[in-house]
Amino acid sequence: MAFNPLKEKGIPVEKQLKDWSTLNVKPYDKNDVNPYTRCRIIIMNGAEVEGAFFSHQFARHCDDIELKRTLAMARRVEQQQQKRINWLIPANESPLEVTIGYEQVAVDLTAALAQNEPDPVVKAALDFALLEDFDHLYRYADLLEMTQGIKAENIVGKMTEITVGRPTVSEHRHPFDEIRPNYSAEKADILTKLHVMIIVAAEQQTMNFYMNVGNRAETDIGRGLYQEIGMVEEQHVTHYESLADPTMSWFMRDVMHQYTECYLYHSFMQQEADDRIRKIWEEHLDMEIGQLKASCEMMKKHEKRDAAEFLPAAMPKPLIMESNIDYVRKIMAEQTDFNAKGTEYVPGEQIPSDYRYFDHQKMVNGSWVPSQDIIRQYIEKNGKDYRLEIKGPHPVKRFQKRDKVVK
Ligand SMILES: [Fe+2]
Ligand SMILES: [Fe+2]
Numbered sequence: 097m098a099f100n101p102l103k104e105k106g107i108p109v110e111k112q113l114k115d116w117s118t119l120n121v122k123p124y125d126k127n128d129v130n131p132y133t134r135c136r137i138i139i140m141n142g143a144e145v146e147g148a149f150f151s152h153q154f155a156r157h158c159d160d161i162e163l164k165r166t167l168a169m170a171r172r173v174e175q176q177q178q179k180r181i182n183w184l185i186p187a188n189e190s191p192l193e194v195t196i197g198y199e200q201v202a203v204d205l206t207a208a209l210a211q212n213e214p215d216p217v218v219k220a221a222l223d224f225a226l227l228e229d230f231d232h233l234y235r236y237a238d239l240l241e242m243t244q245g246i247k248a249e250n251i252v253g254k255m256t257e258i259t260v261g262r263p264t265v266s267e268h269r270h271p272f273d274e275i276r277p278n279y280s281a282e283k284a285d286i287l288t289k290l291h292v293m294i295i296v297a298a299e300q301q302t303m304n305f306y307m308n309v310g311n312r313a314e315t316d317i318g319r320g321l322y323q324e325i326g327m328v329e330e331q332h333v334t335h336y337e338s339l340a341d342p343t344m345s346w347f348m349r350d351v352m353h354q355y356t357e358c359y360l361y362h363s364f365m366q367q368e369a370d371d372r373i374r375k376i377w378e379e380h381l382d383m384e385i386g387q388l389k390a391s392c393e394m395m396k397k398h399e400k401r402d403a404a405e406f407l408p409a410a411m412p413k414p415l416i417m418e419s420n421i422d423y424v425r426k427i428m429a430e431q432t433d434f435n436a437k438g439t440e441y442v443p444g445e446q447i448p449s450d451y452r453y454f455d456h457q458k459m460v461n462g463s464w465v466p467s468q469d470i471i472r473q474y475i476e477k478n479g480k481d482y483r484l485e486i487k488g489p490h491p492v493k494r495f496q497k498r499d500k501v502v503k
């Protein structure tokens with residue numbers, strides 16, 4: 097049956113606050129959690145963080161005290177939801193192990209969105225960055241094995257391959273080359289709006305996470321790797337946020353945030369095998385329905401606009417977190433050497449030798465590139481790199497060698 101959150105009852109926002117013992121959930125067991133349960137937790141945490149920060153920005157641009165109060169109320173709840181979800185991650189899962197989960201999200205979430213994205217511009221953006229996060233997973237996995245003796249395949253559950261993507265060293269582009277054309281809010285498909293909202297929240301959470309935990313790495317190479325990849329996540333947020341229509345009003349954005357949270361919880365409760373966690377997704381969906389209704393009321397009051405004009409009568413088909421090995425391989429084979437020139441993606445050989453890309457590369461890479469050095473160090477110690485290729489040799493020939501660092 098078609099699901100329309102606007103037609104559901106939901107829980108009123110003022111009835112949503114919870115006590116500390118409800119929020120302070122028991123973390124999952126890192127040894128038996130389903131990798132996609134971990135991924136869903138990371139995605140929902142990112143969506144809630146985005147919800148809270150968006151609401152803060154809204155409040156800072158708002159000179160109506162009643163409106164600020166309404167925002168503060170809903171934001172308090174978003175913050176509680178965020179705590180409840182993020183506290184599902186146990187303390188014995190180290191920041192680097194959690195990082196593997198973040199990059200698995202970046203691979204399998206991006207691949208899922210790309211395969212269902214109706215707008216070719218947005219699909220191209222997803223495919224382009226997909227190969228970059230795919231490479232991050234490989235670099236961090238080698239760091240994890242080398243420094244903690246833990247194999248990342250036990251975290252990603254052999255659902256996601258771990259190998260060279262677009263080498264991180266070549267991902268450092270000039271800031272001007274991260275800006276893309278934006279969709280139009282009036283014309284875009286609802287899936288496009290959802291996808292951009294979701295991927296921005298996920299990449300932003302990854303960016304924030306590395307901003308904070310990057311200096312927790314104990315080795316010099318680890319600290320360097322987080323710096324380098326952390327800066328690529330800044331590029332990814334810039335890249336993805338530029339896809340959204342910048343003319344949407346604060347009220348429309350607010351409604352879209354709540355609708356996106358409804359979509360994610362509704363998607364995830366349908367595929368969650370862990371009963372305890374599924375109940376959280378179900379309860380949070382009911383809460384988001386209440387929040388969505390409150391946001392629609394706010395829009396009606398201040399802009400005299402009915403959100404039903406731009407929200408569909410039925411929610412689109414759910415986002416499924418699953419293995420995407422064949423799809424990632426296909427994009428690898430086609431686009432590994434792609435680069436960005438202005439708003440476009442072009443094969444690397446089409447970048448003129450005097451293009452700003454090369455100056456930027458020279459500036460940041462200097463004489464030491466941690467993402468290359470980690471593989472060099474790993475090979476020096478073990479004879480070949482750490483990788484997990486499930487469906488045969490690497491689809492790009494020059495990356496098949498495992499005893500040499502390739503660019
Ligand atoms: Fe929320
Ligand atoms: Fe990444």
Ligand SMILES: [Fe+2]
Pocket residue numbers: 202225229299302328329332
């Ligand atoms: Fe990323």
Ligand SMILES: [Fe+2]
Pocket residue numbers: 147174353354357384387
């Ligand atoms: Fe919300």
